Amino acid sequence: MSLDHILLGMLHKPASGYDLKREFEQSVRHFWFAELSQIYPALKKLEQRGLLRSDVVPSTRGPERRVFETTDAGSEELEQWLLSEPLVPKDRISYLAQLFFMGELEDLSASRQFMERLRGAMATRLAVLEAIEAEWMGAMGVPPEALRVDGGALTELVDDRVFHMYTTLRMGIHSLRSRVEWCNETLDALRARQARRRKFGDLPSPPKKAEVQA
Amino acid sequence: MSLDHILLGMLHKPASGYDLKREFEQSVRHFWFAELSQIYPALKKLEQRGLLRSDVVPSTRGPERRVFETTDAGSEELEQWLLSEPLVPKDRISYLAQLFFMGELEDLSASRQFMERLRGAMATRLAVLEAIEAEWMGAMGVPPEALRVDGGALTELVDDRVFHMYTTLRMGIHSLRSRVEWCNETLDALRARQARRRKFGDLPSPPKKAEVQA
DNA sequence: TCACTCATGTAATTGGTTACATGATTCC
DNA sequence: GGAATCATGTAACCAATTACATGAGTGA
Numbered sequence: 001m002s003l004d005h006i007l008l009g010m011l012h013k014p015a016s017g018y019d020l021k022r023e024f025e026q027s028v029r030h031f032w033f034a035e036l037s038q039i040y041p042a043l044k045k046l047e048q049r050g051l052l053r054s055d056v057v058p059s060t061r062g063p064e065r066r067v068f069e070t071t072d073a074g075s076e077e078l079e080q081w082l083l084s085e086p087l088v089p090k091d092r093i094s095y096l097a098q099l100f101f102m103g104e105l106e107d108l109s110a111s112r113q114f115m116e117r118l119r120g121a122m123a124t125r126l127a128v129l130e131a132i133e134a135e136w137m138g139a140m141g142v143p144p145e146a147l148r149v150d151g152g153a154l155t156e157l158v159d160d161r162v163f164h165m166y167t168t169l170r171m172g173i174h175s176l177r178s179r180v181e182w183c184n185e186t187l188d189a190l191r192a193r194q195a196r197r198r199k200f201g202d203l204p205s206p207p208k209k210a211e212v213q214a
Numbered sequence: 215m216s217l218d219h220i221l222l223g224m225l226h227k228p229a230s231g232y233d234l235k236r237e238f239e240q241s242v243r244h245f246w247f248a249e250l251s252q253i254y255p256a257l258k259k260l261e262q263r264g265l266l267r268s269d270v271v272p273s274t275r276g277p278e279r280r281v282f283e284t285t286d287a288g289s290e291e292l293e294q295w296l297l298s299e300p301l302v303p304k305d306r307i308s309y310l311a312q313l314f315f316m317g318e319l320e321d322l323s324a325s326r327q328f329m330e331r332l333r334g335a336m337a338t339r340l341a342v343l344e345a346i347e348a349e350w351m352g353a354m355g356v357p358p359e360a361l362r363v364d365g366g367a368l369t370e371l372v373d374d375r376v377f378h379m380y381t382t383l384r385m386g387i388h389s390l391r392s393r394v395e396w397c398n399e400t401l402d403a404l405r406a407r408q409a410r411r412r413k414f415g416d417l418p419s420p421p422k423k424a425e426v427q428a
Numbered sequence: 429t430c431a432c433t434c435a436t437g438t439a440a441t442t443g444g445t446t447a448c449a450t451g452a453t454t455c456c
Numbered sequence: 457g458g459a460a461t462c463a464t465g466t467a468a469c470c471a472a473t474t475a476c477a478t479g480a481g482t483g484a
Contacts, residue, residue, distance in 0.1 A: 001443075002308040009315035018463055031310035038444060040465055062462030063452050082316050083324065086309035086332045088339070092472095094216040095300035096245035096382045101223035102296050103375030110297065111378065118300045125302070155403040156410070161317030163407070164325065167400045168310045171393070178392030179385070186381045189369040193377070196370070215471075232435055252472060254437055276434030277480045306444095 003034055003042055005081040008051065014069040017043055027165070030129060030172040043068055051077050108197070112190050119183035126176035133169060217248055217256055222265065222292040228283040231257055241379070244343060244386040257282055265291050322411075326404045333397035340390035347383060 010023050017039045024034050034042075046052040051074035059065045070078070095118060102111050140157050155163055224237050231253045238248050248256075260266045265288035273279045284292070309332060316325050354371050369377055 002306065002311055003443080006311050006315075009311070009318075012315075012318065016463080017465090028311075028314065029304075031305065031307040031314070033304050033306070035445065036463090037446080037465080037467095044465095059452085059462070061453060063450095063464075065463065078315070079319070082312055082319055084312075086312065086328055086335065088309065088332070088335050089305075089307065090243075090247050091245065091303075091305060092216065092247070093245040093303060095302065096385060097216055097220050097223070097242075098296055098298075098300065100242065100245070100379050100382045101220075101226075101292070103373070103378040104223075104226065105293070105296055106374060108374070114300055118302070121300070121302050156406065159317070160320060160322070160407075163403070164317040165314050167403070168314045170399065171310060171396045174392045174396040174399075175389065178388045182385050182388040185384065185388075189377070189381070192370070193374075217471080230435080231437090249473065250435090251437080251439095251474080258437095273434070273480085275481060277436075277478095279435065 002032070003038065004046060004051075005078060006032055006034075007039070007042060007046065008070060008074050008078040008081075011052065011068055011070045011074070014067050016065045016067050018065070031168060046074070050074075108190055108194050112187060112194075115183055115187050115190065119180060119187070122176055122179045122183060126173065126180060129169060129172045129176065133173065136166065136169075216246070217252065218260060218265075219292060219295040220246055220248075221253070221256060221260065222284060222288050222295075225266065225282055225284045225288070228281050230279045230281050232279070245382060260288070264288075322404055322408050326401060326408075329397055329401050329404065333394060333401070336390055336393045336397060340387065340394060343383060343386045343390065347387065350380065350383075 006028070007020060010020055010028075015023070017036060020039055020043075021034070021036050024032065024039075043052060043054075047054055047068070051071060052068045053071055054066050054068045056064050056066050095114075099111070099114065102114065105111070142157065155166065158166065220242070221234060224234055224242075229237070231250060234253055234257075235248070235250050238246065238253075257266060257268075261268055261282070265285060266282045267285055268280050268282045270278050270280050309328075313325070313328065316328065319325070356371065369380065372380065
């Protein structure tokens with residue numbers, strides 16, 4: 001299971017469940033997320049399997065903390081996972097399902113509204129990732145001119161660990177940019193259809209050939 | 215639940231569970247997938263809720279078929295869903311998690327191999343979607359010159375239902391192209407790092423400023 | 429006869445979400 | 457005194473995967 005391995009990866013240095021939750025919310029949220037109610041039992045199980053060990057330590061603020069660290073078996077397991085094949089998940093994208101069937105509505109305005117909201121959501125996420133990238137750049141002293149070109153600038157200045165983390169951020173940025181572009185392409189096409197419809201009436205355009213199936 | 219609504223959408227015309235499975239494998243697999251063992255109980259429940267009705271009919275080949283069709287309540291439910299907000303899923307991408315922690319391996323060749331396999335997988339998927347697009351284009355009589363430009367060519371020739379379906383295919387293509395690009399960018403950076411390392415030894419390059427957090 | 433496709437289902441398990449329970453400390 | 461944050465957990469539920477069970481018809 002991936003969550004287990006991600007926890008092992010994060011426990012490069014010792015941390016509590018609560019700490020790890022914060023990690024999910026901060027450095028890793030563009031490709032994974034977990035609730036506390038999932039993290040705590042997962043850590044427990046990993047400890048039972050001997051991949052982690054834990055200590056209860058008093059907190060500076062609030063109740064006691066259970067702090068976990070990896071065992072040798074844990075590092076071994078992590079390494080095995082890192083060397084295993086990449087698995088490309090088959091994603092389930094409900095908004096594409098909606099759009100796929102939205103022709104039934106016979107209301108292009110509804111589709112446009114839908115796509116505009118989608119673009120808004122994508123653009124917001126993209127802005128978040130780009131802000132993180134800019135922050136990194138600032139911290140590494142990369143001039144802002146180098147920023148718009150591509151991610152190459154940073155990749156030469158950092159050590160291997162940071163480099164690998166950074167590439168995953170780049171993936172998020174690539175991905176969201178392409179989604180925003182797709183939204184724009186689709187909105188253009190929708191507007192064009194609407195415009196044509198206003199001119200030539202409600203007909204569904206030229207020849208109407210045989211049904212095409214994907 | 216999305217699966218329910220997707221089934222309702224597919225049942226625009228009557229079909230059996232087995233038929234619907236084929237639909238998932240064919241026209242819809244770039245954004246959703248379901249096993250038969252999930253489809254059958256889902257259909258049953260939808261019938262119990264009065265959104266579908268079914269008839270058992272003899273098959274031309276093999277055992278009897280249970281053919282479902284939507285009720286008025288079903289169409290109503292579908293429409294409500296189509297008019298509801300798009301929800302952007304938070305995705306869990308295990309290969310990004312692997313890459314994120316792969317710096318620990320201290321072996322850039324391993325990272326390169328990983329990225330090459332990833333690119334291979336992405337490129338294969340992309341080729342599938344592009345082939346489907348080309349097939350559509352052929353069926354609509356669009357000249358192949360128009361193909362490489364963008365998806366605009368087709369969107370003017372088809373009716374609203376096909377148009378909406380087509381836009382989801384475009385999203386898959388956009389998305390996969392951007393992933394392949396990201397793989398290339400990352401591979402370039404990895405090669406550059408390796409080359410530099412061969413020249414200047416194993417050092418982790420210039421200043422090594424304070425730890426940066428995403 | 430054997431493998432394959434057509435066809436329908438159930439059961440067990442996994443991974444994840446939502447809801448619930450508890451309690452200490454800090455800051456307003 | 458009350459809200460917010462720190463901190464750890466359990467229980468119920470939901471969606472999806474994997475494994476299992478059954479059997480008719482078709483073509484080599």
